[in-house]
Amino acid sequence: MKKQITISVNGEKHTLEVEPRELLVHVIREKLRLTGTHIGCDTSSCGACTVLLNGKSIKSCTVLAIQANGKEISTVEGLATAEGLHPLQEGFKENHGLHCGFCTPGMLMRAVELLEHNPNPSEEEIRWGIAGNLCRCTGYNNIVKAIQYAGAKMRGEETPSTEPEFV
């Protein structure tokens, strides 16, 4: 029953035997041992499993691994390069955009696509843009700031202050 698939993950090709019903998230986590992609629900609601499939952010708990055959997948593990952290990773760290870290990889991958389509999003556009990703810890204020910070950095502009407005 198993099918052979070839997928490219973070630029590396993998040929794997998978069951037709096997979810992409399980293949990423358990076969490729890229455990940065998380599972937070069973209804495609939380977004913790978000990865890029051919550049488009998708919930990998709702995609069969065989549907990814021949396609390119990007996960959080592929974000940083030899030059250092991705501006979004830096934005999340500098702006306290995470607490427990469980939703963070999915949030980052969603934000990658968000900024690609809209390099200078308003606060409202960011809030709607990440509405498919749940965070239970941060209250979202600092995630919005983190994405704004990354946007500025990617546009080559001065990044906003990361000092908390807490007086």
Add this chain to the structure above:
Amino acid sequence: MGHSIKRKEDVRFIQGKGHYVDDIQLPGMLHMDIVRSPYAYAKIKSINAEEALKIPGVIAVVTGRDLEKYNLHWMPTLMSDTQMVLPTDTVMYQAQEVAAVIATDRYAARDGKEAVMVEYEPMKPVIDPYKALDPEAPVLRTDKEGKKDNHIWHWEVGDRDATEKLFSEAEVVVKEQMHIPRIHVASIETCGCVADYDKVNNHLTMYMTTQAPHAIRTVIALVAGHVGLTEEKVRVVSPDIGGGFGGKVPVYPGYVIAIAVSFLVGKPVKWVEDRSENLQADSFARDYHITAEMAGTKDGKILGTRFKILADHGYTDAAANPSKFPTGMFSIGTGSYDYQTAFMEADAVYTNKPPGGVAYRCSFRVTEAVHAIERITDRFAFEIGKDPAELRMQNFIKKEDFPWKSPTGWEYDSGDYHAGLKKAMEAVGYEELRKEQAEKRKRGELMGIGISTFTEIVGAGPSKDFDILGIKMFDSAEIRVHPTGKAIARFGTKSQGQGHETTYAQIIAEELGIPAEHIQVEEGDTDTAPYGLGTYASRSTPTAGAAAAVAARKLRDKARKIAAYLLEVSEDDLEWEPGKFFVKGAPEKAKTIQEIVFAAYTNHPQGMEVSFEATHYYDPPNLTFPSGAYICVVDIDKDTGEIKVRRFVAIDDCGNIINPMIVQGQVHGGLTQGIAPAMYEELIYDEDGNILNGTFMDYLVPTAVESPNWETGHTVTPSPHHPIGAKGVGESPTVGAPPAIANAIVDALSPYGITHLDIPITPYKVWKALREKGVE
């Protein structure tokens, strides 16, 4: 102290290198899935595993009868009640564990779960907690010998007679019936474990999502000691935790079954529940029905309060309170106000719903208490026609009256409530908003302003009163500074996102002068960390944070002795500045902490114990009493009932602040967990005990769209008894936000004579309430 240094732990989280329970994959590891009851109350007639066992990969199906042979089919709860691990004959709530399927991979386990055939004989469940007390109601806990009703316990505090007299004579008495809804912590990571029993060495390593690893190890030893799992043979490891919020304090049946199976087959067993199981079966929070009353004078002096509670605990009292406090710290519900007459009582009942209720981001029922006092305070203000801010200012306990004895027996350590509310009113522009509201009311538009000025009680707790199953609620810190001046520090607590790796390092850095980046913080492994009671109820800073400061001070005392020896002066001639001791009047004669530590291993004074390590177990002399002043502004669409939170200003006082960025982050997150029950979340059951919203598709966790832009600030009133003057903060916003939002909505609707709405206040509830008042 006071520096917003970026978090040390983030480096791994942002690169996908966090290490959570489900990331653990051990050689030979088996997977477990759980068959659950579709009925809220039913006899189990038979369990047939035949078809399940035919599925390739399925190796066993475990039932209550199997566990009964080892007396592992039941377990104690933290409240000394009992709970089934797996049933032998009756299921007591929907989604209860019925059998466990063990397989070589997760897909086979799920297939097996679908194939197990269970025959039930459904019975009429008891769902309504009021009906549970009806003499005609069936007795649910027939497993408890001699049990003749569904009543669990009665609790009371305060002066019943004096309160009765006050209320019978008072000029003004107001009363509201409130329900604090049954909700769920819904941390984005669900619960799970990998139980790894090593037969050869008779040793269990339990990787699990727990906020209290040491207490769990003790519980495991108490429950399974008779089969050889004594405490030295058990290691509990709590790796990175994807949010806890109190939901990862209890022991769930899944953990126990995984241990039992690993013990029997000698292989690691992984159990990770899915989201629906998490929402439907794991401990709920809240579910208090409260009759709240306040008495006072026409000119606005609050004289007394009375609260009567019905607590729905579901099938068993699986709360996670300190043992002597069945209603937790509900008795903080007299609030921030200066009066001395109060009476509170509670009765707890069993129903056919999942057991609980946990302290969800709450120092044990404080959220319920704060909602009751802050709502009834607004109700009182409305009754006498006084502005709710003015009423609060009039009744606040004054700054100079601390420490203040509350009518229910607490000694509030410190506070400046007037300053907090003043700051919040200025930040939000209170006077202007009231003017705007008056204008809008003339035009028939709905705008509301809600205030909540709460007093919290956190940092459980002093050993004379606070224990869990007899173990005192201290916490601990162990600091080991290596010869080169770099340190490792270990704690009995366990971060689930609170940032302990950063803030604990900052406390030690402040006390010892070693840079925070040179201090590695570790928690969560019972083999290495000192014993402690864990992280919940905002207790980490008040207890383990205090332990860190005291342990560091022990080391500073030792450093002084070594410096005196090295500089050949008397200890009294030395002065400390962060990072070094120097000779008074001769600052060039100095020894840095790094030089001193090196000497502790290489050139220590004779007779002194070599090395530079200290441990402290901190028993707090009192709890800490953080406070806050929150103001919420809402606009409501009269036609649809839609509620828009326009502004939310939160001013918190948690004493001295270690890392403002982290404190603010905690406040942001807690506020979103406050708006959640205020407007969106509730676990809803029908009369047959079916959950109506047991998935993330219909249990409405707020997204970034529902969550407003939080405006935050702080005042500082140090705790006089805490070594660094800090108080806890994590739960303050969760506790303080719901009444601010509810008060704002009710304020908007008050021109129509609406005095109360139960949370969650949905557009439909608002629309319906307005229509009932004749609004077209």
